Amino acid sequence: MARTMESTNDKRIFIVGAGVSGLVAARVLENHGYSPTIFEAGDRVGGRVKTDxxxxxxxxxxxxxxxxxxxxxxxxxxxxxxxxxxxxxxxxxxxxxxxxxxxxxxxxxxxxxxxxxxxxxxxxxxxxxxxxxxxxxxxxxxxxxxxxxxxxxxxxxxxxxxxxxxxxxxxxxxxxxxxxxxxxxxxxxxxxxxxxxxxxxxxxxRAGIEAIPLQLQERLTQTNFSFNTRVKQVTQNTVILEDGTEHHSLGTIIATEAGDLVSNLSQQQLSxxxxxxxxxxxxxxxxxxxxxxxxxxxxxxxxxxxxxxxxxxxxxxxxxxxxxxxxxxxxxxxxxxxxxxxxxxxxxxxxxxxxxxxxxxxxxxxxxNLDNLRYEMAPTETQLTTGIFLAGDQQLNGSLNAAMMAGERAALGLIQTLEGGVIS
Ligand SMILES: Cc1cc2nc3c(=O)[nH]c(=O)nc-3n(C[C@H](O)[C@H](O)[C@H](O)COP(=O)(O)OP(=O)(O)OC[C@H]3O[C@@H](n4cnc5c(N)ncnc54)[C@H](O)[C@@H]3O)c2cc1C
Missing domain, CATH: 3.90.660.50 (Polyamine Oxidase; Chain A, domain 2)
Structure with a gap:
């Protein structure tokens, strides 16, 4: 399906979490012409990859x-x-x-x-x-x-x-x-x-491990960051923040634990x-x-x-x-x-x-703590339900490689549902 600047620049694509996985998801979305917004509970990018x-x-x-x-x-x-x-x-x-x-x-x-x-x-x-x-x-x-x-x-x-x-x-x-x-x-x-x-x-x-997410952030030019912003709930077409604000969404990538954010996942807590x-x-x-x-x-x-x-x-x-x-x-x-x-x-x-x-x-x-470790997943496998896609290392295995892979695949999964067809 042909993409117009209007549709691809739509800001109603959200990512929860500015860890390495969320940042790579944003990179892939930008590569396909989108301008996502990342909600991050912390004060900066990196998630588990930080340096003080x-x-x-x-x-x-x-x-x-x-x-x-x-x-x-x-x-x-x-x-x-x-x-x-x-x-x-x-x-x-x-x-x-x-x-x-x-x-x-x-x-x-x-x-x-x-x-x-x-x-x-x-x-x-x-x-x-x-x-x-x-x-x-x-x-x-x-x-x-x-x-x-x-x-x-x-x-x-x-x-x-x-x-x-x-x-x-x-x-x-x-x-x-x-x-x-x-x-x-x-x-x-x-x-x-x-x-x-x-x-x-x-x-x-040399500048510490946080240089990795900082480099990923630096290269994002169309992504909007909202720090100190905790997401409370994600549904098919809304992202609800902890302060009660609701954002209508076309699609959301959850690049962190999804258990607390999506109602039918609340039983699936990770160890x-x-x-x-x-x-x-x-x-x-x-x-x-x-x-x-x-x-x-x-x-x-x-x-x-x-x-x-x-x-x-x-x-x-x-x-x-x-x-x-x-x-x-x-x-x-x-x-x-x-x-x-x-x-x-x-x-x-x-x-x-x-x-x-x-x-x-x-x-x-x-x-x-995961069983059945995987190296990768198909973009379609990242879709939890209509409009919601899962990223984060916990989808595959606990490593930076997996965090990046999961971010990439979730972004491709989301793009695929927005545009139809197979995206590479
Ligand atoms: C001590 C330690 C050592 C490690 N050693 C290695 C190693 O040597 N090699 C290696 O490859 N990997 C290692 N890892 C693993 C690697 O750091 C992770 O796999 C990777 O950082 C995970 O990235 P992520 O984006 O999936 O998750 P995270 O980094 O956890 O990012 C999730 C982000 O989501 C945010 N968030 C969570 N909930 C919400 C919410 N409700 N609303 C908004 N934002 C939210 C969080 O604040 C966080 O920024 C190590 C990790 C740790 C902690």
Whole structure:
């Protein structure tokens, strides 16, 4: 059907949520000539992808990386402008004052000797890592997301990895990614993440993780943003705001949890995985200097991973260092006790002393707990009911790639119903 400027410029197309998914949905709508309005409950774009400046330090809301091999990120982001900082593939593992390095020697030569000498995992485990890498490079994303699902733990055991390798490396490494410490997350996610790590690098923009949604926002020229605006309800042809204002709509994309917004979905509440992220300033030298993640692999530590943050705001001369610490295990500690506990573990396991607590982010809804993980969905599948389309990572899997994919597909689904025919 022919589109006129009048119909495509119609402002009665709404998106709920200015996270990465909502922003990509807006991008696709703009690409097709529409001018959507985004209602965002918060004061800025980003959703779960935010960075604060605190005492001059740049603090991401939770340690988070992007994998530059994500196909959707390659499509929607300009990597050069993000000034991406690469992390070395692998990790430094800390356990009661001892430290070992494990990495991919085929990618980072400096990791070859420590990896081979590391007492974590047998020689056969290390060969299996290389074999798995090779296998997953050849396996398509489609094949990964249609494979039989089992837990990651089962997958690793079935692949023949030793208990030492699983507990010493895979558990701490994937706990930090899945935000659960039993490796119960689907093997599809394991294969997806492993493949993405194998084909590219884990990266963080130099200006902090929020640079990603900010770049998506910057490139939107026809989208209208309404911040500090919480949506209360979405129906077939209205969006009702918390203050009671009603907007007549031609179509709405819900790029967040839809359970509370659409009446017949109220029973479908998602469960979420959470994380505590603490930042410390430290004096003196870091205990390691390479851009690589640090993992704690002693049993029962609260600390899962540490990361020495280097980025724009922290690079000023004379500044103390900045350390990010993630706690995934559930705990009932008060903030004061948690800080003490974490500082003790830093000292005991990694010999990190002289830390001053800066800030804590408790992110209750960090990653959706999902079964039947998917890589993508057809635009038509995003339609919940007439006029309402669903986006957000929870439609597919908990990742930036999925958030972008779901946003794209929901926008295409909406456009398709407005215009008829198949839109690519
Ligand atoms: C600590 C942490 C670590 C992570 N690590 C990684 C990682 O390493 N790699 C990776 O790929 N992914 C990671 N993720 C996941 C990734 O951040 C998410 O998949 C992605 O940001 C989800 O984007 P979204 O737009 O779907 O949802 P959100 O970012 O949650 O956006 C939803 C938006 O909707 C708004 N909203 C909600 N309700 C309403 C309402 N009623 N009215 C108006 N607005 C509303 C919210 O304020 C929010 O801005 C991590 C996430 C966290 C929190």
């Amino acid at each position: 400046i605190v005492e001059g330090y740049q603090l991401d809301h939770g340690f988070q990386v992007m994998l530059d091999a994500y196909p959707m990120a390659q499509e929607y982001l300009n990597y050069d402008k993000l000034d991406l900082q690469k992390l070395i593939p692998g990790a430094i593992l800390f356990n009661n004052g001892k430290r070992r390095a494990l990495g991919d020697p085929t990618r980072e030569l400096s990791m070859a000797v420590p990896t081979m000498l590391s007492s974590i995992g047998s020689f056969s485990d290390k060969l299996k890592v290389l074999k798995l890498n090779f296998k997953l490079r050849k396996k398509s994303l489609d094949a990964i997301f249609t494979s039989e699902e089992k837990t990651t733990l089962q997958y690793l055991q079935d692949y023949g990895f030793s208990q030492g390798m699983i507990n010493g490396f895979f558990k701490p490494f994937f706990t930090g990614i899945y935000l659960e410490d039993q490796l119960q997350t689907s093997s599809r996610m394991f294969e997806f993440v492993f493949k993405m790590f194998g084909e590219g690098s884990a990266v963080i923009p 979420w995985k959470s994380v505590d992220n603490l930042y410390f300033e430290f004096k003196g030298s870091a205990v390691y200097h390479k851009p690589i993640i640090g993992l704690f692999n002693a049993e029962n530590t609260l600390v899962n991973n540490i990361h020495y943050v280097t980025n724009i705001a922290n690079e000023y001369e004379g500044r103390n260092g900045l350390l990010s610490v993630s706690v995934v295990k559930e705990h009932q500690l008060s903030e004061e006790d948690l800080i003490k506990h974490v500082q003790n573990e830093l000292k005991q396991h990694a010999k990190i002393t002289n830390t001053r607590f800066l800030k804590r982010y408790t992110i209750k809804k960090a990653l959706p």
